[in-house]
Amino acid sequence: xxxxxxxxxxxxxxxxxxxxxxxxxxxxxxxxxxxxxxxxxxxxxxxxxxxxxxxxxxxxxxxxxxxxxxxxxxxxxxxxxxxxxxxxxxxxxxxxxxxxxxxxxxxxxxxxxxxxxxxxxxxxxxxxxxxxxxxxxxxxxxxxxxxxxxxxxxxxxxxxxxxxxxxxxxxxxxxxxxxxxxxxxxxxxxxxxxxxxxxxxxxxxxxxxxxxxxxxxxxxxxxxxxxxxxxxxxxxxxxxxxxxxxxxxxxxxxxxxxxxxxxxxxxxxxxxxxxxxxx
Amino acid sequence: xxxxxxxxxxxxxxxxxxxxxxxxxxxxxxxxxxxxxxxxxxxxxxxxxxxxxxxxxxxxxxxxxxxxxxxxxxxxxxxxxxxxxxxxxxxxxxxxxxxxxxxxxxxxxxxxxxxxxxxxxxxxxxxxxxxxxxxxxxxxxxxxxxxxxxxxxxxxxxxxxxxxxxxxxxxxxxxxxxxxxxxxxxxxxxxxxxxxxxxxxxxxxxxxxxxxxxxxxxxxxxxxxxxxxxxxxxxxxxxxxxxxxxxxxxxxxxxxxxxxxxxxxxxxxxxxxxxxxxx
Numbered sequence: 001x002x003x004x005x006x007x008x009x010x011x012x013x014x015x016x017x018x019x020x021x022x023x024x025x026x027x028x029x030x031x032x033x034x035x036x037x038x039x040x041x042x043x044x045x046x047x048x049x050x051x052x053x054x055x056x057x058x059x060x061x062x063x064x065x066x067x068x069x070x071x072x073x074x075x076x077x078x079x080x081x082x083x084x085x086x087x088x089x090x091x092x093x094x095x096x097x098x099x100x101x102x103x104x105x106x107x108x109x110x111x112x113x114x115x116x117x118x119x120x121x122x123x124x125x126x127x128x129x130x131x132x133x134x135x136x137x138x139x140x141x142x143x144x145x146x147x148x149x150x151x152x153x154x155x156x157x158x159x160x161x162x163x164x165x166x167x168x169x170x171x172x173x174x175x176x177x178x179x180x181x182x183x184x185x186x187x188x189x190x191x192x193x194x195x196x197x198x199x200x201x202x203x204x205x206x207x208x209x210x211x212x213x214x215x216x217x218x219x220x221x222x223x224x225x226x227x228x229x230x231x232x233x234x235x236x237x238x239x240x241x242x243x244x245x246x247x248x249x250x251x252x253x254x255x256x257x258x259x260x261x262x263x264x265x266x267x268x269x270x271x272x273x274x275x276x277x278x279x
Numbered sequence: 280x281x282x283x284x285x286x287x288x289x290x291x292x293x294x295x296x297x298x299x300x301x302x303x304x305x306x307x308x309x310x311x312x313x314x315x316x317x318x319x320x321x322x323x324x325x326x327x328x329x330x331x332x333x334x335x336x337x338x339x340x341x342x343x344x345x346x347x348x349x350x351x352x353x354x355x356x357x358x359x360x361x362x363x364x365x366x367x368x369x370x371x372x373x374x375x376x377x378x379x380x381x382x383x384x385x386x387x388x389x390x391x392x393x394x395x396x397x398x399x400x401x402x403x404x405x406x407x408x409x410x411x412x413x414x415x416x417x418x419x420x421x422x423x424x425x426x427x428x429x430x431x432x433x434x435x436x437x438x439x440x441x442x443x444x445x446x447x448x449x450x451x452x453x454x455x456x457x458x459x460x461x462x463x464x465x466x467x468x469x470x471x472x473x474x475x476x477x478x479x480x481x482x483x484x485x486x487x488x489x490x491x492x493x494x495x496x497x498x499x500x501x502x503x504x505x506x507x508x509x510x511x512x513x514x515x516x517x518x519x520x521x522x523x524x525x526x527x528x529x530x531x532x533x534x535x536x537x538x539x540x541x542x543x544x545x546x547x548x549x550x551x552x553x554x555x556x557x558x
Contacts, residue, residue, distance in 0.1 A: 057512035060342055172512050205499045208490040215487045222482050222513065226503055233336035233451050234501065 004184070007032055007041035007050045013130035013152030019082050019175045020051050021151075022277050024184065033127075035065055039072045042178055049179045050074070056084070057172040059107060061225050066239050069178070069268050070197050076269030078177040078187055081276035085171075086112050088162040089133050089153045090145040096161050103132045104147035112147055115165040133158055150279055172276065178269075187272030192245040193222070198258060198265040199229055199237040207238065210261055213254065219244045239268075246270050283463070286311055286320035286329045292409035292431030298361050298454045299330050300430075301556050303463065312406075314344055318351045321457055328458045329353070335363070336451040338386060340504050345518050348457070348547050349476050355548030357456035357466055360555035364450075365391050367441040368412050368432045369424040375440050382411045383426035391426055394444040412437055429558055451555065457548075466551030471524040472501070477537060477544035478508055478516040486517065489540055492533065498523045518547075525549050 004027040008016040011031045020029050030047055032038050041047040052068075055061045069076065086108055090099060101122040102109070108129050109116065116123065126132050132146035137156035145161060153160050177183070200206040204226065214221055223241035228234075245251050246267050258265040283306040287295040290310045299308050309326055311317050320326040331347075334340045348355065365387055369378060380401040381388070387408050388395065395402065405411050411425035416435035424440060432439050456462070479485040483505065493500055502520035507513075525534050525546050537544040 055507075057507055058509055060507045063339055063342075168509065170510050170512050174513075203499065203501050204503050205494075205501075207500070207503065208487065208494045211487040211490060215484075220482060220484045221486070222484075223515075224483050224486065224503075224505055226505075228334075228336055228339045230337055231447065231449050233449050234453075236502075 004028075004049060005030065005047045007038045007047035009033070009035050009038050009052065010128060011131045011134055013133060013149060013155045014128065015082055015084060015149060015173060016051055016053065016175070017130070018149060018151050018277070018279065019080055023051070023078070023080060023177060023186075023274055024049065035068060039068050039074065039178070042074050042180070043072060048181055049077075049177055049184075051175050051177055053173050054176045055174045055223075056107075057170055058111065058168055063225070063227060066225055066227055069176075069195075069239075070237070070266070073266070073268075074178045074180060076176050076195055076271050077179045077181075077183040078271045078274055079193065080175050080177070080274040082173050082175065083171065083276065083278040084111075084166065084173055085150065085164050085279050086129075086147050086166040087150050087153065087160045088115075088145050088165055089136075089148055089158050090161050091136065091140050092157070092159045094145070094159060094161060098143050099145045099161065100143040102145050102147060105129050108147045111167060111171060112165045114167040115162065177271075177274075183271060186274060188275050190273060191243055192270050192272060194242050194244050194246050194251075194270040195239060195268040196242065196246075196258065196265060197237060197239050197268055198262040199235070201263045203234070204236050204238075206261075210258065213257060213261070214242060214244075217250070217254065283307075283328060284309065284326045286317045286326035288312070288314050288317050288331065289407060290410045290413055292412060292428060292434045293407065294361055294363060294428060294452060295330055295332065295454070296409070297428060297430050297556070297558065298359055302330070302357070302359060302456060302465070302553055303328065314347060318347050318353065318457070321353050321459070322351060327460055328356075328456055328463075330454050330456055332452050333455045334453045334502075335386075336449055337390065337447055342504070342506060345504055345506055348455075348474075348518075349516070349545070352545070352547075353457045353459060355455050355474055355550050356458045356460075356462040357550045357553055358472065359454050359456070359553040361452050361454065362450065362555065362557040363390075363445065363452055364429065364443050364558050365408075365426050365445040366429050366432065366439045367394075367424050367444055368415075368427055368437050369440050370415065370419050371436070371438045373424070373438060373440060377422055378424045378440065379422040381424050381426060384408050387426045390446060390450060391444045393446040394441065456550075456553075462550060465553060467554050469552060470522055471549050471551060473521050473523050473525050473549040474518060474547040475521065475525075475537065475544060476516060476518050476547055477541040478514070480542045481514070483515050483517075485540075489537065492536060492540070493521060493523075496529070496533065
């Protein structure tokens, strides 16, 4: 996979970049400002793969990425999990007592509240985590720190002033890999997972009929997410993760039944897990 | 209800305020910057009622408000729906061709994209919709407009330059009313709705067992939302709306069964609808 081009949301050193480094060692990454650009990169062929966060174990789902998966219809070809460790990062030689201002993404600031409220820091919300480390490395500002990954400190030659400052250590992000080219090698062999997307012509009461089809086949549902159906107020679309392979004869039969029971049903991908990375 | 004190997120003229005016004519509103303050107002007794948006028919659920409903355990006592109409608003005498900059909440800017992209406006994201109309009325700026409700133009003596500029007219927001004092009068009599909150000790696969209990009793489920269980990665809590009254003997029996089938199950409220308001 040395020659893979991978599109990520965020800069080098971001959590998306760490996921990309682990999945595609030596790959070149396209740093993008938005998830839409990541999808466009893969759609146009500028990148062979895209990596996108889909859920954090504390903050919940990135709902707009579900909408994008449905809209772009680029297959999910893998998933991976990253333990999110936040660090207070500043220029080398900075002491904790020198810091008066801390910059990061609102989510990172929120996830480090218990640490941050011990100090009289001015907290400044920014678009990015690692991006702020890069900015501070390019244009040093006395007394200013960022919250980001340890990898970003390493890459930009900055110092970790306080490591692991996230309040809740049960902090993981799940990333999906999308590609029209199938999965790269290296996935773990703990069974296949599938994500399907469907809706009904009426309220969500019909949902139970579909879930019963999975239960009857002893298929484990690991996630269910609902999104509004645009143009049909109070009707919903569902995104469901199943520990199931739709490529088998049974899978094809089930998929046929799902299509009959729903307004539409699309398979967003059948894929393996690349495991959990802890920095 | 003339003496009611109602806590809302946003300023006078905001969509929350319009909902409050319709539900509590003549009430005094506490204008708050955050939903947490609304919940604190009701908890402390500073306000008898709180009103909070829970879902928009295009953008989806306000997930953090589900978390707050669970955390504060203040009962839901009613729901209402508001048709969201966005208007381009500026100082009296402003022509559309005078406008060079438009300020509003990112969601409002996004929902008016089709209109906005016809003009070379600079778009500026702000915290608020009606709040920007108020600011412009207090400190006029030539060539600057806001996107907000028609009510805000009326209240702050500003002019609607272009009415109804939202791209998709299927734009409704559902608001919940919370209170420890029960419901005010005036609800429509189209049956009671209940919201329950529950979780399991394992993945969402067990969900179907609970949904089957509703289906067996012919209870319609109008909404299902999942949120992460904090401290238990990839386990979920569910918020489910049912067209059902848990105050009946059958309701009490069902609730007992739900408690046995779940890790926990809480009733967030059984309440009536106050209908849909169209400005």
